[in-house]
Amino acid sequence: MYKAFLVDRSLIGKDIHFEESCSSCHKGNEKGPTRAAAHKGLVARPSKSMETCEKCHDNITKPFKTALHYTSEGQRHGVSGRFSQNEQKVFNEKVFEQSCRSCHASCGDCHVKAPVIGGVNTGLLKGHRFVKRDEGKTCALCHGGRVYPEFTGEYGGAADIHYQKGMICVDCHKKGELHGAAAVYKFRKEVEERPRCTNCHKVGEEKTELAKSSHAQHKEKLSCYTCHSGGAYRNCYDCHLGKGAAGKPGFILGLNPRDKKTVTTLRVIPAVRDTFKPAGIAMEQFDRLPNYWDTTPHNIRKRTERTRSCEVCHNEKKNFLTKDMLLKNGSKANEGLVYAPKPIKK
Amino acid sequence: MDVLLSSCRSISALVDKDSALRYKKQDIVKNKPVFVTATILALFLVIACLPSALSSEITTCVQCHTSDRILKSLYKPPQVDTSEGEG
Numbered sequence: 001m002y003k004a005f006l007v008d009r010s011l012i013g014k015d016i017h018f019e020e021s022c023s024s025c026h027k028g029n030e031k032g033p034t035r036a037a038a039h040k041g042l043v044a045r046p047s048k049s050m051e052t053c054e055k056c057h058d059n060i061t062k063p064f065k066t067a068l069h070y071t072s073e074g075q076r077h078g079v080s081g082r083f084s085q086n087e088q089k090v091f092n093e094k095v096f097e098q099s100c101r102s103c104h105a106s107c108g109d110c111h112v113k114a115p116v117i118g119g120v121n122t123g124l125l126k127g128h129r130f131v132k133r134d135e136g137k138t139c140a141l142c143h144g145g146r147v148y149p150e151f152t153g154e155y156g157g158a159a160d161i162h163y164q165k166g167m168i169c170v171d172c173h174k175k176g177e178l179h180g181a182a183a184v185y186k187f188r189k190e191v192e193e194r195p196r197c198t199n200c201h202k203v204g205e206e207k208t209e210l211a212k213s214s215h216a217q218h219k220e221k222l223s224c225y226t227c228h229s230g231g232a233y234r235n236c237y238d239c240h241l242g243k244g245a246a247g248k249p250g251f252i253l254g255l256n257p258r259d260k261k262t263v264t265t266l267r268v269i270p271a272v273r274d275t276f277k278p279a280g281i282a283m284e285q286f287d288r289l290p291n292y293w294d295t296t297p298h299n300i301r302k303r304t305e306r307t308r309s310c311e312v313c314h315n316e317k318k319n320f321l322t323k324d325m326l327l328k329n330g331s332k333a334n335e336g337l338v339y340a341p342k343p344i345k346k
Numbered sequence: 347m348d349v350l351l352s353s354c355r356s357i358s359a360l361v362d363k364d365s366a367l368r369y370k371k372q373d374i375v376k377n378k379p380v381f382v383t384a385t386i387l388a389l390f391l392v393i394a395c396l397p398s399a400l401s402s403e404i405t406t407c408v409q410c411h412t413s414d415r416i417l418k419s420l421y422k423p424p425q426v427d428t429s430e431g432e433g
Contacts, residue, residue: 002421009412022407030405035420038406119424 004114004123017130025052047107060179061107067180069105074187076100078293079271082283095279099241103142110138110178117141135169145247146234146267151298156249157231160300189258189294197224214307223264223294226253230301237327239270241278253313254321254337256294263339266321267295273329287332292321314344 012018023030025046032038046052054061068074076096083091109115111130114122114137122141125134140148153159162172170178172195185191203219206212214227232249239245252266273286305312312318317340326334410416 001423002417003414005411005417005421006414007408007411009408012408022405026407028407030407032406035410038410121424 001121001123004121006127007124008127008129011128015129045106045108045113047109047112050107053107057107063180063182064107065180066184067178068185068188068191069178070180072096072101072104073185075103077186078269081289082271082286083281084284087281087284090279090281091276095241095276095281105142109142114138115141117144133170139169146236147298150233153299155234155299157233157299158301160230160298161302162300221262223256223262225265225295225297225300226263227306228300228302228304229265229297230299230304233265233267233295233297233299235268236270237268238272240272240275245270251319252292252321252325253319253339254292255339257290257292257333257337258294260336263341264294265297266292266337267297268327269293289331290333290337291327291330292334292337310344314341317341 021030022028026043027046028042029038029040032040050061050065064070076091080088080091103115105115111125111132112128113124120141122137125131125137149155150157151160151163153163174193174195177191177193177195181191181193183192188194203215204212206215218227229251232251234247235250235252237246237248250268252268253263254266256262256264257266268291271283271291273283276283305318313320320340321334321338322340323335323338326338410420
């Protein structure tokens with residue numbers, strides 16, 4: 001693992017980032033005779049505040065300061081609906097910066113050195129080169145609990161067809177989305193630059209008449225993933241301020257909590273009533289938001305059991321959320337997501 | 347360093363008694379300006395090159411972080427917290 005901290009000596013003198021000394025970004029003491037002395041005052045992540053990168057890349061750092069990857073605002077937005085005003089204040093002061101936001105991505109986390117996750121530090125991406133992309137060492141680490149292993153098939157189901165066709169994260173999630181834009185977004189579903197299936201898969205250009213008619217019949221009633229998610233994805237239960245979370249596979253269909261006119265894939269999110277109890281937050285408005293959120297499982301397949309037969313949904317009602325399945329002591333808002341499709345004649 | 351050595355060799359060849367191009371005392375006197383110029387040039391090269399040659403060796407960042415052997419000796423495996431996970 002120490003090899004991950006080896007700097008490629010050939011970069012010195014060639015790469016423009018090495019024109020100045022190491023300490024110009026990392027501080028510390030270049031002449032320190034021991035490791036402790038050399039690392040005194042060391043700044044391990046100089047791009048954390050972006051002042052370092054801003055000197056030359058202000059066209060990127062400026063919008064990135066409000067990008068969701070940097071602010072982690074989506075995490076705050078997702079839970080804030082459960083707080084009273086006072087609880088929100090406590091959360092902002094005592095929990096968000098220390099816990100949630102510790103994950104925010106700096107420039108270096110994507111372009112120089114892999115982020116540290118759960119104490120695991122895989123080090124420099126390529127000998128301290130400043131790389132454009134290396135999804136397997138960057139996206140895969142922060143998003144390795146759910147999205148990435150579902151995408152590659154490591155979670156246990158079939159891999160996403162896009163992965164099998166050689167596509168990887170940044171092929172859909174382009175830099176316009178990741179680096180941020182002039183607009184300030186509260187959560188990822190708001191982001192204008194986010195990927196949409198229809199960017200590449202145009203409605204009306206389907207190869208078969210069956211696909212065309214299915215899409216026309218379910219237009220604005222179903223999300224794409226309802227039919228094209230390949231199978232079970234990870235659902236997270238019982239998180240208590242970073243501890244105790246349990247992941248279980250599941251495939252859940254129900255009403256979209258953000259748009260109750262459509263059916264979509266739902267994923268259990270780990271917040272429970274006493275998640276923030278150690279911080280003195282009881283979540284007085286816990287029942288305002290459900291425990292199931294609309295999700296975009298990254299395990300897309302063209303053909304699934306739902307595309308092969310209408311009966312799977314309409315008669316068997318397979319995987320649809322029912323009252324019996326709801327979490328015990330879960331939010332009362334969960335009941336509003338239950339949906340039973342209309343039967344059709346066989 | 348190579349330039350210095352080659353300069354030294356050139357100068358020593360001039361005074362080497364066993365050299366094919368042996369100089370007698372009068373030849374050294376005749377070629378004194380060449381000898382002096384060569385010495386000054388060699389000294390100039392050493393003074394000009396020495397700081398940059400030494401500076402890269404002084405920086406401990408580069409010394410340690412470009413050496414497989416040194417990093418291996420300094421590395422301590424971290425304690426892994428298995429309770430934390432991300433989406």
